[in-house]
Amino acid sequence: MPHGIEISGESCRGCVNCIKACPTEAMRVIRGRLKIIAERCIACGECFRICRHRAISLKESExxxxxxxxxxxxxxxxxxxxxxxxxxxxxxxxxxxxxxxxxxxxxxxxxxxxxxxxxxxxxxxxxxxxxxxxxxxxxxxxxxxxxxxxxxxxxxxxxxxxxxxxxxxxxxxxxxxxxxxxxxxxxxxxxxxxxxxxxxxxxxxxxxxxxxxxxxxxxxxxxxxxxxxxxxxxxxxxxxxxxxxxxxxxxxxxxxxxxxxxxxxxxxxxxxxxxxxxxxxxxxxxxxxxxxxxxxxxxxxxxxxxxxxxxxxxxxxxxxxxxxxxxxxxxxxxxxxxGIWRVQQQARPIEQIPLGKDEAKAMGKLSDL
Structure with a gap:
């Protein structure tokens, strides 16, 4: 999991405090379940800090x-x-x-x-x-x-x-x-x-x-x-x-x-x-x-x-x-x-996830968000 955290669906109470705390709007409730949009997550841990139900944890190695x-x-x-x-x-x-x-x-x-x-x-x-x-x-x-x-x-x-x-x-x-x-x-x-x-x-x-x-x-x-x-x-x-x-x-x-x-x-x-x-x-x-x-x-x-x-x-x-x-x-x-200190590649902008060209599918994705 690239963003370093994971969600326990059983512990989540739907309080949406994590959604309010996220600085990049990476947290979403989709079809009744909390999910992280990996492309928007900056792995800051703000959701972890604010969750009172311990529904969010670190994804570290064993x-x-x-x-x-x-x-x-x-x-x-x-x-x-x-x-x-x-x-x-x-x-x-x-x-x-x-x-x-x-x-x-x-x-x-x-x-x-x-x-x-x-x-x-x-x-x-x-x-x-x-x-x-x-x-x-x-x-x-x-x-x-x-x-x-x-x-x-x-x-x-x-x-x-x-x-x-x-x-x-x-x-x-x-x-x-x-x-x-x-x-x-x-x-x-x-x-x-x-x-x-x-x-x-x-x-x-x-x-x-x-x-x-x-x-x-x-x-x-x-x-x-x-x-x-x-x-x-x-x-x-x-x-x-x-x-x-x-x-x-x-x-x-x-x-x-x-x-x-x-x-x-x-x-x-x-x-x-x-x-x-x-x-x-x-x-x-x-x-x-x-x-x-x-x-x-x-x-x-x-x-x-x-x-x-x-x-x-x-x-x-x-x-x-x-x-x-x-x-x-x-x-x-x-x-x-x-030159061992130099980054190999320059960072690139992370674009917004497109809803799609098909209007019906785009409206469906929008309702999920």
């Missing part, structure tokens, strides 16, 4: 099939690092995941996020023909929202691939192994949709998706207690900032050659508002927009286990290293020239 595969590569959204009582350092989480039996690709993940930030800064500074402000494509729901409701803003979308996809691409290129299965730990249905039906590439590099809450539950059940030595900030932990609103924009500015003006917005209403402002050309002088449909960023995703407020507090109070050494910059320069 945990058993992932946990039992000891060769499984694991790439995690930064939000996973913020779900526990200890500091949000990826080094701590990496040790725990290896102890469970996974192979987390955190070194490649840190490199991919650095590369994405650098590529976005250079795309803004080095292309005078680019439409500004550039809109981040890190949130898949924002990309789909632009495709459906703001297609004229597609030229503003960042040409940079999701660093989560690039993480797996980097690992497989380095090790020349393309047969090893991979899984993504996702904080929202948009990340599930990113794997099942990606935008900007023919197929995802990731094979399976499991929710942040499910992995957090597994970790918490084992009663891990990291030592103080493990909680020392690591140089490769900058990418965790992307979990909270504003983190990506800060990371992009680390690679600026001229002062970049950036804005960070989160929450569905704010995102729609900022896209309308761009559409009306009210944001002259702004270079980059970091947009997330979840309040506070990815830590506000519906598939998380921890309070988004506590997650934000952990991110703000943790001393992430900002300096990029010479060796790191040399490695990033090489990868930048190789």
């Amino acid at each position: 945990w058993a099939s992932i946990a039992d595969d000891r060769s499984m590569l694991l790439v995690t959204d930064p939000a996973l690092c913020t779900q526990f009582s200890w500091p949000p350092d990826p080094g701590i989480l990496e040790d725990i995941l290896r102890d469970i039996g996974f192979d987390p690709v955190f070194d490649d993940t840190a490199l991919a996020f650095d590369l994405a930030a650098m590529a976005q800064a250079r795309s803004i500074e080095g292309d005078d023909t680019r439409e500004l402000p550039m809109i981040s494509t890190y949130c898949p729901s924002v990309v789909r929202l632009v495709q459906i409701r703001f297609p004229e803003l597609i030229p503003n979308l960042s040409p940079v691939e999701s660093p989560l996809e690039t993480s797996i691409d980097l690992w497989r290129t380095r090790h020349n192994r393309y047969d090893v299965p991979s899984a993504l730990v996702a904080p929202c249905p948009a990340r599930i949709a990113m794997v099942n039906k990606p935008v900007g590439r023919e197929a995802s590099s990731i094979d399976h998706v499991v929710s942040t809450a499910r992995v957090a539950k597994e970790i918490l059940s084992r009663n891990y207690a990291p030592s103080r030595e493990q909680a020392i900030p690591k140089a490769n932990s900058r990418w965790v900032n992307w979990s909270a609103s504003g983190g990506e924009a800060v990371h992009v500015r680390l690679f600026e050659n001229r002062p970049l003006k950036t804005l960070a917005v989160s929450g569905m209403r704010s995102v729609i508002g900022i896209l309308q402002d761009i559409e009306l050309r009210r944001l002259k002088g702004v270079d980059f927009i970091e947009a997330r449909v979840c309040d506070m960023g990815c830590i506000g995703g519906i598939a998380n286990a921890e309070s988004s407020f506590l997650s934000r507090l952990k991110v703000e109070n943790y001393g992430f290293a900002r300096e990029t050494g010479k060796e790191r910059m040399a490695e990033l320069e090489e990868l930048y020239r190789a």
